[in-house]
Amino acid sequence: MSALSTHTRAPLSRSRIATAALAIVDREGLDALSMRRLGAELGVEGMAVYRHFPNKAAILAGVVEVLLAKLVIPPPSDVPWQAVFRELSHTYRALLLRHPHAIPLLAALPLSDPATARAAGAVMAQLRAAGFDAQSALKTLATITSYVIGVAQWEVGTAPYRSAGARGSFVLPPAADPYLVELLPQLAADDCDDTFEFGLDVIVRGLEARS
Amino acid sequence: MSALSTHTRAPLSRSRIATAALAIVDREGLDALSMRRLGAELGVEGMAVYRHFPNKAAILAGVVEVLLAKLVIPPPSDVPWQAVFRELSHTYRALLLRHPHAIPLLAALPLSDPATARAAGAVMAQLRAAGFDAQSALKTLATITSYVIGVAQWEVGTAPYRSAGARGSFVLPPAADPYLVELLPQLAADDCDDTFEFGLDVIVRGLEARS
């Protein structure tokens, strides 16, 4: 076997490009990702990327792929479904919070994307093994996915309030409703993990009540 | 009072611009909204818009304002909280589904935006009147908002599957998980209103079990 000649930079590849794109999104936000910026990150002209991806949408799909590959979903076991449900929710939530700028990409939920389909399939396997019938499993998947993504977005959207609260300077909207004003300090001091747990409990108990 | 002289076009105004922007988003999607395109819609050069809005982000906030103004939230009454909760969820859901391309704008949930704060305050008033303490009311608001927006996004994201199912042509991702494949026909035939109701029941029952 021949020794690999070490050039100044590794050759371009789908995964190297997608990983670089995720790095830009994580550091500078979704809007900062452009073909030319991506090329610069890779030490190449932006147009070289078109050898590996047909367009920008395909690159964003590649970023989703990279993200969901990080989502380790354990194989079905005989653990009670409540525990499985809670653990999957926490795992997914942790992934979203590690990549807050990428949440809108995952919110789109394109099941036609192989990476999304693989992850959804793994969760379905868990739910079916836990005794859910096909229809309930699908509706439960929809419910939990919607909730976890929704909360992550709420969290990012209300972050300014919490940091304002930490600084003691509230961003009071003019003529805000008194009921909301009453709650602003509470919102500012809100423990998001706690709020997430509140809703997760609500959903688990609701599912128990249904079955 | 003087008769209004009818010129070829009405003068520019914040609300006229925001309404035109929403119309473009509804018809052609978020990406189609540009300053020049917006100007054309109003019969004006795109740069004229800068007289009324400092930048494009402000215009998007204006679109959120127009959308949330459509959200009629009734004043508190002595109706059981479960009914109030369900009705608010349905009203919000209906608004989102009437403007599917605008959902990402509402998902961001900037409470510092007066329009968002007003709507959130009105819902808080309902929950407080229904007997929720301040903390539970806030966490409940977070839960329901997250769920309704999350489901709407799930629905938009899985729409290709349902229309493919209607045409009888499935978009099968290569090497999809067998558990998911089993469920694809079900997903394609899914009644989204029904799935939404499933999760709403789950949450209402869960909230009942907590109190």
Place this chain on the structure above:
DNA sequence: ACCTGAACACCGTTCAAGT
């Protein structure tokens, strides 16, 4: 085979100039 450079039709935004 893989990357570059120039080009095209767009962007958001600024600002001097017109009326």
Place this chain on the structure above:
DNA sequence: ACCTGAACACCGTTCAAGT
């Protein structure tokens, strides 16, 4: 006072040309 036109620094995308 309100809008326009030209300009600036960017976009995504295509494609002939380079090595």
